[in-house]
Amino acid sequence: MKSAAILFAIFASCSVAQPQQIVVGSKRFTESYVLGEIAKTALQNAGFTVEHKQGMGGTIILWQALRGGEIALYPEYTGTITEEILKTKHPLSTDRMRALLRQEGIGMTGELGFNNTYALVMRRDRAAKLGISKISDLRNHPELNIGVTHEFLDRQDGWVPLTTRYGLQMHNVRGIDHALGYAALATGSIDLKDAYSTDAKIAENDLIVLDDDLHFFPQYKAVFLYRLDMESRAVATMEKLVGTLDEARMRRLNSEAERTKNYALAAALYFGQKPISPSNDLFGKIGRWTLRHLELVGASLFLGIIVGIPLGIRASRPGQVSNFILATSGVVQTIPSLALLALLVPLPFFGISPVTAIFALFLYSLLPIVRNTATGLQDIPTAVRESAAALGLEPHAQLWKVFLPLASRTILAGVKTSAIIDVGTATLAALIGVGGLGEPIISGLNLNDYSTILQGAIPAALLALLVQFFFDGLDRIFVPKGLRLKE
């Protein structure tokens, strides 16, 4: 109960909520970032204070965050709302969709205009030469080399049902990574791949989208989902965006965003204005990520110490309880970090929040601290143990005045190991939208952009080194001089 309260206090201090602020969320891909920035700018222009939490995660995470009130709105697609959020197989009318969302306390704006659905793309010159402009034209070209993403190969609305609907019998089909697929198209090693209809690469690589003449692909019209308790003036502001973005325009904004990595700039392009605050301040961003990273590591390590050392003290005594403590903290360590996060997120009290990340990191930090505390104490020679007892010191005084100082070096080494593990593992916190240096790493991986990856990876590596030095310095403070003289 007490530790729950502490966790809560830490959580509260991590996310300082200001009352009048509107928080916009976005998913972790370029278009969502841009739409998030557009929403932010529109609301700012209407006089609101707005924060944009960029690239928080996938659909489930954004939906949970919206329902939990962590964000007030985020861009979504009608197809996703039907299939992943409302989980129905059949297309829903807009009114039906609104009614179902309303039951969850969520509202939906009108459609922004463009349809970001799956599409099949080819190089313009190749398509012209073969006389292909729509999907049904493919029936006459079973020899084409098809390279589609693995996800598209597997999806319910993907490759297999598509070929059934169109009666296609293509001979050469293989799965290929999305980014690599564009390169393969350019070199001509494949002729056709899947894409999103607003993909910036379509404009950049001079590709054409084959017409879905049998209307196979579901509609993924962009809308904003918002909490019904959002101010009505903010809702009205968002409704003004309805019908203002067609595919071509969205593609251009996406292309601009990918080229400059500046989503605010792309949004500004939409409004035809200069960005209000160029969020291009790289050092500021790295500083904020690092600070959040340190918060996560610091809070989890602190918990690890105040829980791990007492557990280690208990585990230093022989017996079943000790075996249990050591075995349990060992098992926790072997759970892959992704799996641990995935297990924690659905639990009550955890969810998509820093608490979850801190708790997971805390669990990882336990083993080195518990084990080192236990071994450090067990390694104290019997002669020293008996001398402390024989002096007439009470058991707790023996522990505080003799045993813990003697074991201090080993315990500190355990804390250091935990800290370094935490610095590394905390990068995964970005997967549940908690931020930290994992944020640029993961969005860089998603956008296939190495410079963004490095913006997180380099500071994270430096941070680990710094932690190492920091603890070497602590050695001089926490380890009594008499123990350091041995070297």
Add this chain to the structure above:
Amino acid sequence: MIELESVSKRFGATIALYETDLCIDAGRTTVLIGPSGCGKSTILRLIIGLLEPTTGTIRIEGQRVSESSVLALRRRIGYVIQEGGLFAHLTAAQNVLLMAKHLNQPARQMQTRLRELCELTHFPENALTRYPVELSGGQRQRVSLMRALMLQPNVLLLDEPLGALDPMVRARLQDELKEIFQRLQQTIVLVTHDMAEAGFFANVIVLLNEGRVVQSGTLDDLRSRPASTFVRDFLHAQRGLAAI
């Protein structure tokens, strides 16, 4: 006076001490001797309450050693062991003063006592700020002895206090220790496996074998009236005894 009444100690299958009655006189030096593993250290550990007897009771000056009395009793007993058992993170002075500080004794009283003890044990005062690793074996034993004597105990238990020292230092410390014993006039129980050392210190020698007291008395008693062939063999095995 220390009394052991039907005291035995068993560790799982091994019996370290069979049921034993033993009376250790106040104000005299009693030496426990016997072959390795005969139960000497076990008796000291039982007296200071580091071990609980399997059967029987132990009384120190009439007070029974029990869970509730053990802390107070330990503070009236000094305990010195072969390896010294010094605390590596504390200086010599801090080792000696640890318990007095824990009991909040006045600083001046502690310093006076510390100087007294340095003089008594011939420990150089300027080495008091050194850590155990910076001390010689002999100096470490002196610190260990000072620590045991700090609270002016009525009883001093020493488990092979000179065992780890080279012969020269050992001989010198034997002399000094005997002088200290004579000045203190305390109840002293000393463990050794060296009969010459036993004869040198003891008012009473208690000879043990395989967890039992075989004979107790002065060295002369043991020599002239051995209770068994073991006693004779044990004395015989200790060379150079004739010199005493």
